[in-house]
Amino acid sequence: MPGQRGPVPVPLHNGSRDLTLDILETLEHTDPIQSSTTFPDVSQADIKAALDRLKSRSMVEYDTADSEVVVLTGEGKQIADEGSHEYKVWKVVKDSGKVSLKELPSKVAPESAKVGQGNAFKLKWIKKEGDDLVPVADTVTDSTQEILQHVQTHNAASDPKQLKDLLKRKLVTTQKKIAYTVRKGPKWAKEIPVEVTDLTAEMLEDGSWKTANFKPYNFNALGASQNAGALHPLNKVREEFRKIFFNWDFVEMPTARFVDTGFWNFDALFVPQQHPARDLQDTFYVSDPPSAGRPGPDPAADKALDEMEADSKTFSADSSKGSKLDYEQYYKNVRAVHQDGAFGSIGYRYPFNDSETERLVLRTHTTAVSTYCLHRLAANPRPARYFSIDRVFRNETVDATHLAEFHQIEGVIADYGLTLGGLMDFLASFFRKLGITNLRFKPAYNPYTEPSMEVFGFHTGLDKWVEIGNSGMFRPEMLLAMGLPEDLRVYGFGLSLERPTMIKYGVSNIRELLGHKVDLGFIESNAAVRLDKD
Numbered sequence: 319m320p321g322q323r324g325p326v327p328v329p330l331h332n333g334s335r336d337l338t339l340d341i342l343e344t345l346e347h348t349d350p351i352q353s354s355t356t357f358p359d360v361s362q363a364d365i366k367a368a369l370d371r372l373k374s375r376s377m378v379e380y381d382t383a384d385s386e387v388v389v390l391t392g393e394g395k396q397i398a399d400e401g402s403h404e405y406k407v408w409k410v411v412k413d414s415g416k417v418s419l420k421e422l423p424s425k426v427a428p429e430s431a432k433v434g435q436g437n438a439f440k441l442k443w444i445k446k447e448g449d450d451l452v453p454v455a456d457t458v459t460d461s462t463q464e465i466l467q468h469v470q471t472h473n474a475a476s477d478p479k480q481l482k483d484l485l486k487r488k489l490v491t492t493q494k495k496i497a498y499t500v501r502k503g504p505k506w507a508k509e510i511p512v513e514v515t516d517l518t519a520e521m522l523e524d525g526s527w528k529t530a531n532f533k534p535y536n537f538n539a540l541g542a543s544q545n546a547g548a549l550h551p552l553n554k555v556r557e558e559f560r561k562i563f564f565n566w567d568f569v570e571m572p573t574a575r576f577v578d579t580g581f582w583n584f585d586a587l588f589v590p591q592q593h594p595a596r597d598l599q600d601t602f603y604v605s606d607p608p609s610a611g612r613p614g615p616d617p618a619a620d621k622a623l624d625e626m627e628a629d630s631k632t633f634s635a636d637s638s639k640g641s642k643l644d645y646e647q648y649y650k651n652v653r654a655v656h657q658d659g660a661f662g663s664i665g666y667r668y669p670f671n672d673s674e675t676e677r678l679v680l681r682t683h684t685t686a687v688s689t690y691c692l693h694r695l696a697a698n699p700r701p702a703r704y705f706s707i708d709r710v711f712r713n714e715t716v717d718a719t720h721l722a723e724f725h726q727i728e729g730v731i732a733d734y735g736l737t738l739g740g741l742m743d744f745l746a747s748f749f750r751k752l753g754i755t756n757l758r759f760k761p762a763y764n765p766y767t768e769p770s771m772e773v774f775g776f777h778t779g780l781d782k783w784v785e786i787g788n789s790g791m792f793r794p795e796m797l798l799a800m801g802l803p804e805d806l807r808v809y810g811f812g813l814s815l816e817r818p819t820m821i822k823y824g825v826s827n828i829r830e831l832l833g834h835k836v837d838l839g840f841i842e843s844n845a846a847v848r849l850d851k852d
């Protein structure tokens with residue numbers, strides 16, 4: 319029975335001791351108790367564990383006071399037990415009558431011989447006679463030993479000067495100690511009562527819930543780790559970007575078509591048919607089927623866009639006045655711009671190759687999708703905001719920062735009276751969301767935009783300017799060929815999803831993020847990311 323046990327703490331399996339019952343029993347007759355006197359030899363961790371257990375059940379309350387205690391070092395302990403070095407030297411000299419200087423180190427420990435001899439001379443306990451040491455005193459008081467024994471029992475020196483001296487001689491050290499003053503709590507009892515952890519139907523029925531002793535919640539307990547699935551960092555960052563776009567009333571473009579035609583990926587964007595980017599170095603061509611046919615509507619994409627636009631505030635709901643799209647006419651217009659010039663453009667003036675247009679490619683940019691959506695807008699021209707974040711493919715040499723496939727974030731805005739300044743302003747607010755507040759624009763070239771600008775941002779974390787995107791105003795001959803009205807301007811921009819993700823997660827090699835070398839532990843444990851710093 320617990321009541322019959324003495325105050326000796328019970329050892330737990332892990333070597334620590336459970337003091338809870340001892341504390342409860344002691345409190346019955348001594349309230350409050352001081353941990354330093356009641357449990358002088360118990361480790362601080364054991365006392366704290368027991369007190370916290372009892373406190374969480376309101377069985378005890380306690381205050382703490384920090385104090386410093388003095389404890390003996392290994393050498394200090396040895397002197398307290400066996401006497402000081404000088405005492406040991408005096409003792410062998412006294413017991414043998416005389417000891418030769420040469421013999422002394424073999425009679426006492428060498429370090430005792432070294433330190434103890436000088437001190438014993440100083441204290442006039444021994445003296446030298448020729449090559450021998452002989453005793454002077456008959457009895458001696460070993461005050462160093464006495465002082466250390468005193469420190470050992472009281473855990474304190476008698477005065478600061480003595481403490482300083484002992485610390486210097488490395489015979490003692492000081493340690494922080496927490497002293498607990500423990501009182502009975504509102505639910506004190508001699509034993510820890512059984513605690514109910516679950517409210518059951520039976521308890522409700524028989525009314526025992528009214529008197530049951532429920533275990534309180536422990537809000538400090540760490541939850542068990544969950545073996546759950548995890549989102550890839552790219553998906554997390556992608557979700558953040560989607561939220562930004564949706565907050566700004568952008569409609570997400572349907573990007574399921576990884577394989578597209580030369581027409582949408584290149585020709586409609588006036589990438590010249592002999593352009594180096596089109597050749598086998600940068601583009602993956604699909605050989606089977608060999609030809610895709612002429613451009614036409616994509617019913618799945620149209621349906622998705624109809625639904626999204628109906629939900630969006632940007633798009634006027636009434637699309638009934640829309641005209642039917644003439645894909646054949648559009649194709650002829652694009653061909654005319656390339657070959658002969660049209661819509662104010664003098665054209666490339668080469669014979670347009672129809673089979674080039676019908677080739678299948680793994681899309682090299684998501685602007686292929688934007689182009690499809692912009693042409694579709696010509697059925698019912700009105701202000702529009704589109705975005706997409708999806709995969710693109712380039713036949714590039716794979717290195718630490720490049721893969722043959724990556725993700726593009728793309729945004730396109732159509733409205734009346736748009737200006738380049740508006741694009742720059744839009745990009746500034748967009749990148750501010752990533753914490754990049756300082757932008758620079760560098761003139762660049764895209765066959766489909768004029769002017770075009772590369773966007774550089776000053777990254778405070780990396781402390782340097784980094785290229786973060788590409789942008790521009792779509793060319794009139796591209797938009798007019800689609801059938802969009804002259805005063806409806808469109809600008810757009812694109813960037814990779816990988817770059818901001820690598821920066822956010824501090825990953826310098828893209829192969830740590832994608833591919834067979836990815837550490838799944840990293841994917842599971844990486845933190846959430848937030849982009850809205852506004």
Ligand SMILES: N[C@@H](Cc1ccccc1)C(=O)O
Pocket residue numbers: 682683684685728764767788789790809810811812813
């Ligand atoms: N397509 C461009 C990005 C871009 C999109 C829209 C307008 C201008 C530029 C790229 O791949 O880098």
